[in-house]
Amino acid sequence: MSTESTTDHPYTVPEGVLIGHLTPGTAAWDEARAGLTITATEIAAVVGLSPWMSRFTLWHKKSGLAVAPFEMSSPIEWGTRLEDAVALKWQEEHPGFLAAPAGTWRHRERDWERATPDRLVYPQPAGEFEIPDQADSLLEVKTSPFGDDWGPDGAEDGVPVWYRCQAMWQMNVLGLRRVHFAVLISGHDYREYTVDYDEAEAKILRDAAVKFLDEVSHGVRPPIDSADDTYQTIRVQPDGFDDIDVEIPAVDAARYENAQVASKEAAAELTAAKSVVLDHIGTGRRAVCDERRIAYRIPKADGTTKSLNPYKQKEAA
Known part of the structure; x- marks a missing residue:
């Protein structure tokens, strides 16, 4: 109460x-x-x-x-x-x-x-x-x-x-x-x-x-940043749907298209890197390098891998 x-x-x-x-x-x-x-x-x-x-x-x-x-x-x-x-x-x-x-x-x-x-x-x-x-x-x-x-x-x-x-x-x-x-x-x-x-x-x-x-x-909106919750906030702004074309600046169009290509390349590289690290871990729990934890494995009930997750790395001082 x-x-x-x-x-x-x-x-x-x-x-x-x-x-x-x-x-x-x-x-x-x-x-x-x-x-x-x-x-x-x-x-x-x-x-x-x-x-x-x-x-x-x-x-x-x-x-x-x-x-x-x-x-x-x-x-x-x-x-x-x-x-x-x-x-x-x-x-x-x-x-x-x-x-x-x-x-x-x-x-x-x-x-x-x-x-x-x-x-x-x-x-x-x-x-x-x-x-x-x-x-x-x-x-x-x-x-x-x-x-x-x-x-x-x-x-x-x-x-x-x-x-x-x-x-x-x-x-x-x-x-x-x-x-x-x-x-x-x-x-x-x-x-x-x-x-x-x-x-x-x-x-x-x-x-x-x-x-x-x-x-x-005074209605001075901050610039759009890379945070996921910024994207989620923008997603909920429109109130309705109009089946029309909207002209956007060439620089923003290029940024979006280039990011799509880079994202696919990064996703492919991440998959390969995860496979290499997981192969190193084998039946283990964690991957370490010079006593620094890099990633950890979550196993399924039968011992196979459910997921590989990164440890957060602090920024260098």
């Missing part, structure tokens, strides 16, 4: 105002995130760093235009199911602190800045059972099938940049100065990280958000 209250919350943060404990998917939840607002999960898209949403798609969403419907994936479903368990693990690892559900917040002065952290972290001295008046940090809970995007446990730069943007925005909205990350990788590899507030980074994000919302207000 949703507790969609906008009354004063008994616990406070330095700069945030609680909108309510809103249930995802409800009208109140959608309203708190709609229109000319930027949430912590959207800020990475604003600066072009989100692996899930392009700036182009976010612009259409904020402009009230059609975007592809949300589809529940297995990683998202299990991330939601496991959130409480991973949060409890963090709390067990940090006696003296309590991680409580956070709710949805806005900045006290800049109403358009929104955030829904996973947990507020309260210091809880030994022997005391009441939650202190003010949280001192935040907790974000993440799950990942593979740890390629995450650094070693506790690494200072171990948090992927898109989650760092999310954490920085949450701190910017609530006025807190540290976000803890509790991460479960591959269902058994538990890691922790921290991100501390950086005013220079926060200002970059704020300035980018202001510019983005100004472009939304």
Whole structure:
């Protein structure tokens, strides 16, 4: 059941105002995130760093235009199911602190800045059972099938940049100065990280958000990029079908035709490369090169190969 209250919350943060404990998917939840607002999960898209949403798609969403419907994936479903368990693990690892559900917040002065952290972290001295008046940090809970995007446990730069943007925005909205990350990788590899507030980074994000919302207000559409969700957004824009010819620029026609040829050539080369790697693996599980994981094999029940999948490779620093 949703507790969609906008009354004063008994616990406070330095700069945030609680909108309510809103249930995802409800009208109140959608309203708190709609229109000319930027949430912590959207800020990475604003600066072009989100692996899930392009700036182009976010612009259409904020402009009230059609975007592809949300589809529940297995990683998202299990991330939601496991959130409480991973949060409890963090709390067990940090006696003296309590991680409580956070709710949805806005900045006290800049109403358009929104955030829904996973947990507020309260210091809880030994022997005391009441939650202190003010949280001192935040907790974000993440799950990942593979740890390629995450650094070693506790690494200072171990948090992927898109989650760092999310954490920085949450701190910017609530006025807190540290976000803890509790991460479960591959269902058994538990890691922790921290991100501390950086005013220079926060200002970059704020300035980018202001510019983005100004472009939304004035109808300045971002350029089309190579993200798949940009393509999905364009696919849902037409409202109707006219059986007519539409003249397009020669440069765009050539780009499309050349890309078709290159795609076929690349697909053929990829198939050959996969065959060679799979032949090397044989009955094994993973292909490695100089201790670097290249690909992994998923077998069928009879031991033959169901699929060969690449490991994500981090860009060189």
